[in-house]
Amino acid sequence: MNWWREAFPIETDDAIVHTGELLGDRRRLRILMALVDGQSWPAGDLARHAGIQPATASYHLEQLVAGGLLLVIAQGRHRYYRLASPAVAELLERLAAVSGPAPVRSLRGAGQRDALRYGRTCYSHLAGRLGVAWCQSWVDGGQVHPVDQGFTVTERGQRTLSLAGIEVAAGTFIPQHAIDWTERVPHFAGGLAKTVAERLLTVGWIERGPVPRSIRVTGSGQVGLTKFGICIPDEVVVSP
Numbered sequence: 001m002n003w004w005r006e007a008f009p010i011e012t013d014d015a016i017v018h019t020g021e022l023l024g025d026r027r028r029l030r031i032l033m034a035l036v037d038g039q040s041w042p043a044g045d046l047a048r049h050a051g052i053q054p055a056t057a058s059y060h061l062e063q064l065v066a067g068g069l070l071l072v073i074a075q076g077r078h079r080y081y082r083l084a085s086p087a088v089a090e091l092l093e094r095l096a097a098v099s100g101p102a103p104v105r106s107l108r109g110a111g112q113r114d115a116l117r118y119g120r121t122c123y124s125h126l127a128g129r130l131g132v133a134w135c136q137s138w139v140d141g142g143q144v145h146p147v148d149q150g151f152t153v154t155e156r157g158q159r160t161l162s163l164a165g166i167e168v169a170a171g172t173f174i175p176q177h178a179i180d181w182t183e184r185v186p187h188f189a190g191g192l193a194k195t196v197a198e199r200l201l202t203v204g205w206i207e208r209g210p211v212p213r214s215i216r217v218t219g220s221g222q223v224g225l226t227k228f229g230i231c232i233p234d235e236v237v238v239s240p
Helices: 002-007 010-023 026-034 043-050 054-066 086-099 107-118 128-141 155-162 190-202 219-227
Strands: 070-075 078-083 120-122 125-127 144-147 150-153 173-177 206-208 215-217
Touching (some): 026 086, 054 070, 054 078, 107 215, 120 128, 125 128, 125 190, 128 144, 128 150, 128 155, 150 155, 215 219
Antiparallel strands (some): 144 150, 150 173, 206 215
């Protein structure tokens, strides 16, 4: 077992334990999960989301920044917080996936769960049933070709992207988000996936839902996304 100690020295153990301790606090975890969509939030909004006092939030934010999970961005007198990298978002989604579904005890909770399962943003790209449907539809339709750790855009995909006003070269690489938190299968990630999600919001084919991070398809999106090569999933039925 010496190879293990050489590859992962005691300092690595300490770093993993420290990260686990940061994630093991419910208040810090709620702060992190609020930022999984890739946006930046001020401390006051994060405090309200986590249900804690501003002074308490400041302490936890300092811990998360020091632990390398958050970045703080200063703009004049204001400070905004965001996840340190897409790897942090993927870590949180992986943890959510292996943790299994949380029990739902109310109709409101069921509605929030199902809204996030249908469609949501994950570090600014699409996730949930909608994100998975986009990925699978493009694999089946030939817009992308699977390769190691992701996909490459085909000439057909290049033409499809142009329908939304996005011009890329054939062969452009799209990384694969390892596993979707709710659907347990991969979906698109990376810069191009983010660009597509932002463009679909801009043209009004998708919109933000009432639940933070949730995404839903609009009336015009029913037509537009179909032309865009996406087999639109049925709405999730709200049930406790």
